[in-house]
Amino acid sequence: MRIEDNHRVAILQHGGILGSSGKTGLTLMRYSSAKIVAAIDQESAGGSLKELTGIDRNVPIVPDIAAALAFQPDILAIGIAPSGGALPPEWWREIETAVRAGLSIVNGLHTHLGHNPELQMLLSDGQWIWDVRQEPPGLSIASAKARDLSCRRVLTVGTDMSVGKMSTSIEMNRTAKRRGLRSHFVATGQAGLMIAGEGIALDAVRVDFAAGAVEHAVLRAGRDADIVFVEGQGSLLHPGSTATLPLLRGSQPTHLVLVHRAGQTHVRNHPHVPIPPLPQVIQLYEMVAAAAGAFARTRVAAVALNTGHIKDDEIALEAINHIRYETGLPCTDPVRFGGAELLEAISKGS
Numbered sequence: 120m121r122i123e124d125n126h127r128v129a130i131l132q133h134g135g136i137l138g139s140s141g142k143t144g145l146t147l148m149r150y151s152s153a154k155i156v157a158a159i160d161q162e163s164a165g166g167s168l169k170e171l172t173g174i175d176r177n178v179p180i181v182p183d184i185a186a187a188l189a190f191q192p193d194i195l196a197i198g199i200a201p202s203g204g205a206l207p208p209e210w211w212r213e214i215e216t217a218v219r220a221g222l223s224i225v226n227g228l229h230t231h232l233g234h235n236p237e238l239q240m241l242l243s244d245g246q247w248i249w250d251v252r253q254e255p256p257g258l259s260i261a262s263a264k265a266r267d268l269s270c271r272r273v274l275t276v277g278t279d280m281s282v283g284k285m286s287t288s289i290e291m292n293r294t295a296k297r298r299g300l301r302s303h304f305v306a307t308g309q310a311g312l313m314i315a316g317e318g319i320a321l322d323a324v325r326v327d328f329a330a331g332a333v334e335h336a337v338l339r340a341g342r343d344a345d346i347v348f349v350e351g352q353g354s355l356l357h358p359g360s361t362a363t364l365p366l367l368r369g370s371q372p373t374h375l376v377l378v379h380r381a382g383q384t385h386v387r388n389h390p391h392v393p394i395p396p397l398p399q400v401i402q403l404y405e406m407v408a409a410a411a412g413a414f415a416r417t418r419v420a421a422v423a424l425n426t427g428h429i430k431d432d433e434i435a436l437e438a439i440n441h442i443r444y445e446t447g448l449p450c451t452d453p454v455r456f457g458g459a460e461l462l463e464a465i466s467k468g469s
Contacts, residue, residue, distance in 0.1 A: 121316030129192035144198020227309030261330035275351035284351035290453035333369025421464035
């Protein structure tokens with residue numbers, strides 16, 4: 120299953136336009152090639168998506184699924200990730216209403232909907248429910264085979280979760296394709312999977328097989344590619360993150376791009392966990408990737424700086440220049456200014 124270009128998509132986004140739980144939906148609105156016909160958000164209904172988020176797309180924001188149906192969607196995508204992964208009862212009723220109206224469901228939550236008997240009874244021919252977070256079949260343990268690929272393998276790594284690793288990978292992939300390179304994006308999270316239609320939901324894979332799942336996806340993408348961009352997850356600095364190491368081991372990256380949010384000094388929601396100076400973070404990632412020589416040496420080629428919370432372009436450029444000076448590496452915000460500088464840093468000397 121996947122969201123096709125000809126689909127008409129409404130996104131369940133209550134509180135996620137401006138809140139912290141709506142990353143999946145915002146990503147779909149920024150990058151999906153499908154027709155996004157409505158965003159459902161009680162808090163922001165009637166507002167301008169571009170003014171509220173900076174996403175240059177004409178999507179009406181409506182208060183509920185009943186209002187969204189006027190725009191004739193054929194898919195409802197769940198674009199929010201509430202704490203604990205469970206939807207409140209009133210949002211559950213929105214999904215039920217959508218299914219009754221004939222819409223298919225794209226669900227990125229840990230809570231699966233596809234086997235829910237109440238929803239199954241409502242499905243008609245041609246309707247479906249895609250639970251994105253599922254472990255792929257035929258898993259095996261990783262064996263470092265990706266290092267035998269001839270293509271460049273670029274993994275985004277972060278100073279924290281939710282700093283822009285997926286957006287950075289997508290922007291670099293878009294730039295590479297425009298330059299005529301055989302480029303592939305390997306999605307590893309629910310939003311990336313909804314956009315690309317293939318990849319792995321890494322947080323649904325048992326930990327023993329996580330690196331193997333990454334390896335399999337990279338081998339599949341890399342056999343006919345000049346360059347593969349692997350969507351990063353988590354952070355080595357985050358006390359609750361287990362995703363980064365399997366990505367390093369499974370992808371055997373030739374290059375790393377460090378992603379950081381401008382001005383952030385500690386791990387979000389963990390003020391007792393500081394983010395070290397970026398040169399030290401870069402050294403950490405390069406050391407862990409090489410594992411004291413067990414694997415090939417890789418380098419952080421550039422820094423992607425998330426300046427989305429900075430309104431003024433000049434101030435954003437000042438922040439970027441500061442990081443260039445601090446790290447001695449190329450740096451830009453690929454969402455704001457494009458991925459060309461990052462791609463050139465990867466291509467240089469490779």
